[in-house]
Amino acid sequence: MGKRKGRHPINALTDRQVKTLKTPGIHADGNCLYLRVDDNGNKAWIMRLVIRGERKSIGLGSARLATLAEAREKAHAFRKAARTGGDPLAERNAERCAKAPVATFEEVARQLHETKKEGWRNKKHAAEWIATLERFAFPKLGRMLVSEISSKSSRRGAGGRCLRSRRPVQRG
Numbered sequence: 001m002g003k004r005k006g007r008h009p010i011n012a013l014t015d016r017q018v019k020t021l022k023t024p025g026i027h028a029d030g031n032c033l034y035l036r037v038d039d040n041g042n043k044a045w046i047m048r049l050v051i052r053g054e055r056k057s058i059g060l061g062s063a064r065l066a067t068l069a070e071a072r073e074k075a076h077a078f079r080k081a082a083r084t085g086g087d088p089l090a091e092r093n094a095e096r097c098a099k100a101p102v103a104t105f106e107e108v109a110r111q112l113h114e115t116k117k118e119g120w121r122n123k124k125h126a127a128e129w130i131a132t133l134e135r136f137a138f139p140k141l142g143r144m145l146v147s148e149i150s151s152k153s154s155r156r157g158a159g160g161r162c163l164r165s166r167r168p169v170q171r172g
Contacts, residue, residue: 033060
């Protein structure tokens with residue numbers, strides 16, 4: 001029996017296809033695994049998963065470094081973790097963070113403020129910038145690690161206000 005044709009392919013790619021594919025785009029292998037080929041011919045494995053209701057794309061490495069079989073193994077492990085209620089992306093990020101020191105949002109914001117304040121037109125701009133963060137963002141986001149902050153948590157950290165304009169955020 002030949003390969004299954006249809007909307008959801010399973011193991012659609014072969015080792016030979018992976019080596020010879022040059023057409024830019026995203027090529028499905030099946031079971032959430034894709035080979036992304038860019039305009040320069042670089043190839044990378046990506047996996048698309050829904051984790052706790054959010055669609056995520058997880059990079060599995062270069063096709064030069066990870067074979068098709070290795071990419072399928074990694075994808076299977078990530079799918080299994082996601083299916084049991086885990087977050088494989090967060091787990092992988094936590095492993096990476098354990099190896100490298102990660103600063104909190106407040107530490108990074110204060111460092112950025114110190115480097116940027118010389119370029120602002122006057123001292124008032126610098127004072128307003130950090131004061132806005134201290135008032136709206138630091139109370140909720142200040143102690144969070146930068147790697148843990150998502151767009152949802154940053155909106156919550158703004159306290160219903162747009163950090164740039166100080167007006168209430170329009171919810172629609």
